Amino acid sequence: MKNCHELEDWLSWMDELAEKNYVVVDHFLGPERLNIIQSFFRSHLDNFTKAGIGALADNMVRPDIRGDYTYWLDRKRDIELEELWNLVDETMFIYNRYCYLGLSGYEFHLAHYPKGGHYDKHLDQFNNRSNRTISMVIYLNKDWQKGDGGELEIFREDGSTVLVEPLEARCVMFKSADVPHAVLASNKPRYSLTGWLLQQPSALGQFLG
Numbered sequence: 001m002k003n004c005h006e007l008e009d010w011l012s013w014m015d016e017l018a019e020k021n022y023v024v025v026d027h028f029l030g031p032e033r034l035n036i037i038q039s040f041f042r043s044h045l046d047n048f049t050k051a052g053i054g055a056l057a058d059n060m061v062r063p064d065i066r067g068d069y070t071y072w073l074d075r076k077r078d079i080e081l082e083e084l085w086n087l088v089d090e091t092m093f094i095y096n097r098y099c100y101l102g103l104s105g106y107e108f109h110l111a112h113y114p115k116g117g118h119y120d121k122h123l124d125q126f127n128n129r130s131n132r133t134i135s136m137v138i139y140l141n142k143d144w145q146k147g148d149g150g151e152l153e154i155f156r157e158d159g160s161t162v163l164v165e166p167l168e169a170r171c172v173m174f175k176s177a178d179v180p181h182a183v184l185a186s187n188k189p190r191y192s193l194t195g196w197l198l199q200q201p202s203a204l205g206q207f208l209g
């Protein structure tokens, strides 16, 4: 497999994640990979559906809590995204090799927050489902400006918060069980790719919420 990132870079990101429970990596996607994902995004915008909250029978569409539309990806079907899947393989390999996480699966969706969309403070785990281990969000927004809103708000253990702007090609990774977070209302359409690295192989996110 061709390396997507240098091992040295990965190791410094892992150190930061271990220390703070989250890490923000700029230029995580190079121009080629970014372009492939953005084109795929544009050509599937009509297929997005309103996202819900909660798992299984508890899943509810609650625009007052969560305002995005999502499109779940499928590696077998979405072969145009080969370059993304290579990056996911590399990411899983690194977490398993250097953080001993025992990850064995993943699930990814594209997300579109229309103007005004937000997501209230939450953890990426549900009471009856705890296999989401690492959350990964990659932003696809060209020319995001101060004042456009849509920041990811991270709630740190010391009670402080950090705002992360959804800048194109930026990736945020965090420990799904430990980092409460929210998406602030966006003043224009906001595009991202969100995934979870899983400790059991059941990539059932699209059914579970």
Ligand SMILES: O=C(O)CCC(=O)C(=O)O
Pocket: 111, 119, 124, 137, 151, 152, 181, 182, 183, 192, 194
């Ligand atoms: O888009 C983001 O910045 C975070 C999205 C999120 O928290 C989620 O989908 O669970």
Ligand SMILES: [Fe+2]
Pocket: 122, 123, 124, 181
């Ligand atoms: Fe989340």
